[in-house]
Amino acid sequence: MTNxxxxxxxxxxxxxxxxxxxxxxxxxxxxxxxxxLIEHDKRPLSAPLLIKLAGLFGLDxxxxxxxxxxxxxxxxxEVLGDPIFDDLELTQADVREFAQHNHGVAQxxxxxxxxxxxxxxxxxxxxxxxxxAGGATLEQLQSPEEQVSDFIQRHRNDFxxxxxxxxxxxSDAGLETATRQPGMERYLKQEHGIRLRVSTVGTEGGLxxxxxxxxxxxxxxxxxxxxxxxxxxAVQIGLxxxxxxxxxxxxxxxxxxxxxRTLARLALASxxxxxxxxxxxxxxxxxxxxxxxxxxxxxxxxxxxxxxCHRLTSLRRPGAxxxxxxxxxxxxxxxxxxxxxxxxxxxxRFNGACPKWNxxxxxxxxxxxxxxxxxxxxGSTFFCFARTVRKEVGGFHLAKxxxxxxxxxxxxxxxxxxxxxxxxVENIEAAVPVGVTCRLCExxxxxxxxxxxxxxxxxxxQNRRAINFYAKLGD
Numbered sequence: 001m002t003n004x005x006x007x008x009x010x011x012x013x014x015x016x017x018x019x020x021x022x023x024x025x026x027x028x029x030x031x032x033x034x035x036x037l038i039e040h041d042k043r044p045l046s047a048p049l050l051i052k053l054a055g056l057f058g059l060d061x062x063x064x065x066x067x068x069x070x071x072x073x074x075x076x077x078e079v080l081g082d083p084i085f086d087d088l089e090l091t092q093a094d095v096r097e098f099a100q101h102n103h104g105v106a107q108x109x110x111x112x113x114x115x116x117x118x119x120x121x122x123x124x125x126x127x128x129x130x131x132x133a134g135g136a137t138l139e140q141l142q143s144p145e146e147q148v149s150d151f152i153q154r155h156r157n158d159f160x161x162x163x164x165x166x167x168x169x170x171s172d173a174g175l176e177t178a179t180r181q182p183g184m185e186r187y188l189k190q191e192h193g194i195r196l197r198v199s200t201v202g203t204e205g206g207l208x209x210x211x212x213x214x215x216x217x218x219x220x221x222x223x224x225x226x227x228x229x230x231x232x233x234a235v236q237i238g239l240x241x242x243x244x245x246x247x248x249x250x251x252x253x254x255x256x257x258x259x260x261r262t263l264a265r266l267a268l269a270s271x272x273x274x275x276x277x278x279x280x281x282x283x284x285x286x287x288x289x290x291x292x293x294x295x296x297x298x299x300x301x302x303x304x305x306x307x308x309c310h311r312l313t314s315l316r317r318p319g320a321x322x323x324x325x326x327x328x329x330x331x332x333x334x335x336x337x338x339x340x341x342x343x344x345x346x347x348x349r350f351n352g353a354c355p356k357w358n359x360x361x362x363x364x365x366x367x368x369x370x371x372x373x374x375x376x377x378x379g380s381t382f383f384c385f386a387r388t389v390r391k392e393v394g395g396f397h398l399a400k401x402x403x404x405x406x407x408x409x410x411x412x413x414x415x416x417x418x419x420x421x422x423x424x425v426e427n428i429e430a431a432v433p434v435g436v437t438c439r440l441c442e443x444x445x446x447x448x449x450x451x452x453x454x455x456x457x458x459x460x461x462q463n464r465r466a467i468n469f470y471a472k473l474g475d
Contacts, residue, residue: 006038006041006045006050007038007039007040007041007045008039008041008102010038010039010045010053011039013053013057014039017057021035021036021039024056027052027056028049028052028053028056029052030049075110075349076095076098076106076109076110077095077096077439077440079109079110079113114142144257144259144260144262144263145263145337146349147254147255147256147257147260147263147264148255148260148263148264148267149338149339149340150254151252151254151255151264151267152267152340153340153341154254155249156316156342157271157313157314157316157340157342158314158316158317159245159249159268159271159314160317161242161245162238162242162245162268162271162272162275163275163280163317165238165241165242165245165272166238166272166275166276166279167275167279167280169187169237169241169276170276170279172187173186173187175276177300177301177302180230180277180302181226181229181230181233184230184233184234184237185233187237188218188233188236188237191240192216192237192240193216194211194216194217194218194236195216195217195218196217196218196220196233197217197218197219197220198219198220198221198222198229199219199220199221199222200222201221201222201223207219207221208220208221208223208224208228208232209221209232209235209236211236218233218236220232220233226302227277227302227303227304227307228304230277230302231270231273231274231277231303231307232273234272234273234276234277235266235269235270235272235273236269237272237276238268238269238272238273238276239265239269241272242268242269242272245268246265246268246269249264249268250264250265250268252264270310271314274303274307274310274311274314275311275314277301277302277303277307278297278301278303278307278308278311280315280317280320281320283297283301283311283315284315284320284322286300286301287312287315287322288322288416290418291416291417291418292312292322292323292416292417292418292419293418293419294308294309294312294407304389305387305389305405306329306389306403306405309325309327309405309407310327312325312327312407313325313326313327313340313342313407316342323409323413323416323417324342324343324409324410324413325342325343325407325408325409326339326340326341326342326343326345326382326407326408326409327339327340327342327405327406327407328340328347328353328357328359328405328406329403329404329405329406330353330359330360330403330404330406331402331403331404332363332402334352334353334355334360336348336353337403343382343408343409343410344380345376345380345382345408346436347436348436348437348440352437352438352450353436353437354434354435354436354437354438354441355448355450356374356432356433356434356435356446356448357372357374357384357406357434358370358371358372358374358384358385358386358406358432359384359386359404359405359406360404361386362386362387362388362404362405362406363388363402363404366388366402367387367388368387369385369386369387369419370385370386370387371383371384371385371419371420371423372384372385372386372432373411373414373423373424373425373427373428373430373431373432374408374431374432374434375428375431375432375433375434376434376435376436377433377435377441377442377443380410381410381411381428381431382408382409382410382411383408383409383410383411383413383414383417383419383420383423383425384406384407384408385406385407385408385417385419386404386405386406386407387404387405388402388403388404388405389402389403389404389405390402391403411425411428411431433446438450438451438452438453439451439452439453440453441453
């Protein structure tokens with residue numbers, strides 16, 4: 001939500017290559033004085049110069065991504081908002097200036113903080129883990145789930161090669177919504193020599209999908225509803241047909257363990273499955289024609305509410321883009337198990353999320369869409385809608401897992417969304433004031449604040465009481 005500058009990043013790259021300003025300026029075809037101004041953010045970095053820099057340093061243009069810089073800023077603010085720094089009385093302006101001009105140090109700070117959190121959880125066990133990690137980076141200390149979530153975010157949940165493979169499968173196998181299962185069964189048998197077997201309860205030890213490479217049999221549980229059974233069939237086809245694409249994509253330096261690479265492969269296979277069950281062009285046309293009615297789209301493609309929500313975040317094809325959404329999935333305890341930002345909104349990484357997001361309130365009315373116009377302290381405003389979903393995997397005695405799924409888009413696109421009908425999205429003053437997390441939120445009048453804000457040191461007067469202990473007291 002807050003844009004970062006390019007100057008410090010260019011200066012860091014130059015110093016790593018042991019180049020003087022004069023040497024780099026000559027390579028770029030500009031004067032040393034002009035380069036000096038760019039490095040100190042006193043002149044803008046033009047697109048031609050950006051392309052030259054990427055070529056000189058052998059970098060992908062995403063290395064200069066504003067999203068990555070903004071994420072570093074928000075995470076730095078979240079870290080320095082920890083109560084252990086309260087005595088320093090840091091302000092958000094202090095942290096913003098520090099992160100903008102000291103990228104490497106800010107990243108090192110995140111690494112140290114991550115290690116501290118691990119040690120805080122279990123000092124004896126995790127002290128050994130950190131020692132074994134040696135010179136581990138922040139990514140190496142992240143869980144596989146966090147690494148994969150960041151991997152998806154870096155790619156903007158947009159994988160054109162996988163989309164192309166999915167379209168090829170739909171064409172080659174003649175997949176239509178009504179004949180999806182026999183078409184995929186036939187394809188598995190003809191192309192890969194694999195037979196499908198629907199297993200009865202108790203024969204697979206609780207597994208919903210199991211592939212036997214020796215007998216070349218794909219076992220799927222009878223507990224799966226049709227939409228989930230079709231999804232798992234498509235996942236297995238993706239693991240075969242897109243193996244080369246997956247192998248190339250997961251050779252990412254920030255996927256640091258075999259577990260994270262395997263999880264990333266499964267995430268990509270799920271992306272493929274979504275593209276097979278909900279082909280891009282028909283899906284986009286349906287979404288536009290019916291104004292992103294998730295439930296109606298699910299009925300048309302015979303997919304679940306959650307599957308449709310995931311697919312809506314992937315409509316990034318140039319010239320045929322859908323509305324940009326952010327997505328979050330939370331459990332009853334408020335844990336964020338899935339997150340993706342296609343709108344610039346930031347999610348808490350080290351602290352609890354803002355309780356005023358409507359995705360939490362969805363649990364109050366299970367199965368009912370809840371809407372909200374959300375406004376962040378920086379003025380960015382989003383139209384959001386959320387509802388609970390139940391993981392139905394048949395059987396009276398089996399647990400029904402409930403999550404809440406939240407989608408949101410910039411308020412300027414709200415009128416394209418059916419759920420905004422009847423909502424006064426133009427009345428920004430009526431928007432619900434939300435934040436990323438309490439420590440980063442500047443609002444001191446929030447009735448649900450759980451911690452003091454970073455720029456408001458904690459002052460408690462035993463003789464006076466405001467909305468809560470962390471509200472700023474007046475004179």
